[in-house]
Amino acid sequence: MTTLVTGGAGFIGSNFIPYFLDKNPNTTVINLDKLTYAGDLNNLDEVSQTNRYRFVQGDICNQTLIDSIFTTHKIDSVIHFAAESHVDKSISNPDSFIKTNIEGTYTLLEAARKHWGENNQSNRFHHISTDEVYGSLGDSGFFNEKTPYAPNSPYSASKAASDFLVRSYYHTFKLNTITTNCSNNYGPKQHDEKLIPTIIRTALQGSTIPIYGKGTNVRDWLYVLDHCKGIDTVFKKGRPGETYLIGGNNESTNLSIAEKICSILDELLPKAKGSYKDQIAFVEDRKGHDHRYAIDASKIGQELHWRAVESFDTGLQKTIKWYLSKYKKNTV
Numbered sequence: 001m002t003t004l005v006t007g008g009a010g011f012i013g014s015n016f017i018p019y020f021l022d023k024n025p026n027t028t029v030i031n032l033d034k035l036t037y038a039g040d041l042n043n044l045d046e047v048s049q050t051n052r053y054r055f056v057q058g059d060i061c062n063q064t065l066i067d068s069i070f071t072t073h074k075i076d077s078v079i080h081f082a083a084e085s086h087v088d089k090s091i092s093n094p095d096s097f098i099k100t101n102i103e104g105t106y107t108l109l110e111a112a113r114k115h116w117g118e119n120n121q122s123n124r125f126h127h128i129s130t131d132e133v134y135g136s137l138g139d140s141g142f143f144n145e146k147t148p149y150a151p152n153s154p155y156s157a158s159k160a161a162s163d164f165l166v167r168s169y170y171h172t173f174k175l176n177t178i179t180t181n182c183s184n185n186y187g188p189k190q191h192d193e194k195l196i197p198t199i200i201r202t203a204l205q206g207s208t209i210p211i212y213g214k215g216t217n218v219r220d221w222l223y224v225l226d227h228c229k230g231i232d233t234v235f236k237k238g239r240p241g242e243t244y245l246i247g248g249n250n251e252s253t254n255l256s257i258a259e260k261i262c263s264i265l266d267e268l269l270p271k272a273k274g275s276y277k278d279q280i281a282f283v284e285d286r287k288g289h290d291h292r293y294a295i296d297a298s299k300i301g302q303e304l305h306w307r308a309v310e311s312f313d314t315g316l317q318k319t320i321k322w323y324l325s326k327y328k329k330n331t332v
């Protein structure tokens with residue numbers, strides 16, 4: 001088996017590839033990544049010498065390149081992570097989100113159709129997506145696989161469009177597609193721009209820990225390795241054409257995460273005076289900021305027996321320790 005993993009140098013992809021190679025000893029992974037600002041090959045050091053792993057630098061929008069990868073490596077399946085993922089960037093500059101997330105997904109689907117043929121149920125195309133396609137929840141309720149799409153940001157609209165393209169290739173061409181929509185991931189290797197690395201970094205720098213608005217927005221936090229296990233499970237056992245939501249069953253406001261991380265840092269690396277919490281500051285809110293995301297993960301639980309197992313406390317401890325060692329090597 002040869003699996004094309006797109007975006008494997010990104011946060012979730014670079015956690016997934018070592019896990020996937022380990023769990024699937026007969027599989028070779030071709031990692032196609034453009035190496036934008038968000039990709040980092042250092043995060044794949046542990047597999048770089050493995051003969052079941054190859055790296056190709058390139059853009060998923062490049063049809064000629066994708067065709068040649070399918071031919072040269074005899075690709076049997078695709079797990080498609082590559083995406084522009086940062087909501088704030090999609091607000092300031094949506095262009096690359098439309099290109100990579102929509103055109104890139106289309107290019108991969110077309111290559112799969114061309115190389116695998118229509119009505120092909122053996123070669124799987126697994127699309128990795130987000131719960132943000134469902135829009136914003138109030139203080140109660142959960143997203144499930146039947147929730148109507150209501151994307152609010154250019155990022156989530158581009159991911160919604162890619163989900164619909166994947167869906168259409170299943171219905172029209174009977175490509176063996178599957179989509180997973182996950183909640184907020186956290187853990188080692190995440191880019192500095194996201195909330196949890198931002199809190200850790202700014203705390204250690206002694207600067208303002210920026211919390212948008214009043215800090216009352218809620219996200220459902222999923223430890224990245226739980227997510228990787230969920231993807232592997234759905235990839236192998238999920239039903240063709242289906243969507244599975246993957247969540248952490250772990251809701252938290254942004255402010256309480258900042259406070260939690262500050263308390264952990266107060267213990268691990270006490271300041272000469274006061275607490276890291278003193279650095280928390282409320283800053284201008286994100287435009288169109290979704291209030292709450294929360295996932296009902298009972299479909300994947302009941303059908304495929306997956307559930308998130310990492311507790312937020314242990315997950316945060318591991319994450320903070322990883323960043324402490326990263327920042328010890330570079331200047332914070």
Ligand SMILES: Cc1cn([C@H]2C[C@H](O)[C@@H](COP(=O)(O)OP(=O)(O)O[C@H]3O[C@H](CO)[C@@H](O)[C@H](O)[C@H]3O)O2)c(=O)[nH]c1=O
Pocket residue numbers: 085086087088129130131132182183184185193194195196198210211212213217218219254286293
């Ligand atoms: C960077 C930053 C973020 N925030 C807030 C905005 C959000 O309510 C929350 C999390 O922000 P972010 O880390 O940017 O993640 P969010 O916008 O929820 O989106 C993430 O989670 C999504 C899944 O729900 C993924 O599809 C996205 O690719 C991923 O970026 O923290 C702050 O209050 N301060 C900050 O400095």
